[in-house]
Amino acid sequence: MELLKVENLDKSFLSSKHAKLVHAVNQVSFTVNSGEFVALVGESGSGKSTVAQIIAGLTPADSGAVFLRGERAAYPYFREYYKFLQMVFQMPVDSFDPRWRIGKVLETILKRFAYPGNRRMRAAELLSMVGLPLAYLDKFPAQMSGGECQRAALARALAVGPELLICDEITSALDVSVQAQVIDLLLQLKEKTKISLLFISHDLALVQGISDRVLVMKDGMIVESGSTSEVLGAPRTAYTRQLIQSLITIEDAEKESR
């Protein structure tokens, strides 16, 4: 089933630095099916985050359309849409109010979205789903590591019971070993739930391990798409080959430094 469809999205910004119009998103169209993990990759500035923000209803497109479960979602979004989709961002600590304990954050979301059961118990279950001990209900964001905060951010997103999760560079602020743990967690979610994922990253190594399908973005456009093995195994464009090559170069450098 088609959970998300975006059609001919366009978005430009007036760049104050260069006093010119930047065409950040240019005729972007794609779909995400139920249970599918789709990666959106591309170098910095290629337009990935802008696409994510449009889909999440955080910014309007200049033109084009977003369909959630077949229904056209107009900006600004109704709260109902956030029952369907949730987004997790790059900087985990910044996404929390520093004055709120994690338990309060989770219970407040559960209340806002009318969770019918015991909210404290559900908050504890959510922490366990993301591999955090119960005691973290009483922690403030500043008392947690970046990786723990990102797990808590995932718990907060999952509290709503979304069908689609959009993760925008959620591992790029984390150490490599912690990155692997977060990816593992997403893979466990894939196994245990029917959640769909739009995973935005510039890191092809991570994408390789997690996604069913890859969309490659360059200068605001999707220049290549296909199954992960097709796109990464037999890239059709020079740009994708270049992204893969830079990954291989980084891996080689890491091997040498070990």
Ligand SMILES: Nc1ncnc2c1ncn2[C@@H]1O[C@H](COP(=O)(O)OP(=O)(O)OP(=O)(O)O)[C@@H](O)[C@H]1O
């Ligand atoms: N609010 C804004 N005002 C002006 N220009 C913007 C704005 N947001 C994005 N841009 C520009 O739009 C283009 C696409 O940016 P975007 O953040 O979507 O790319 P990205 O692929 O997500 O890059 P990164 O991985 O570095 O976040 C860039 O040229 C960026 O400078």
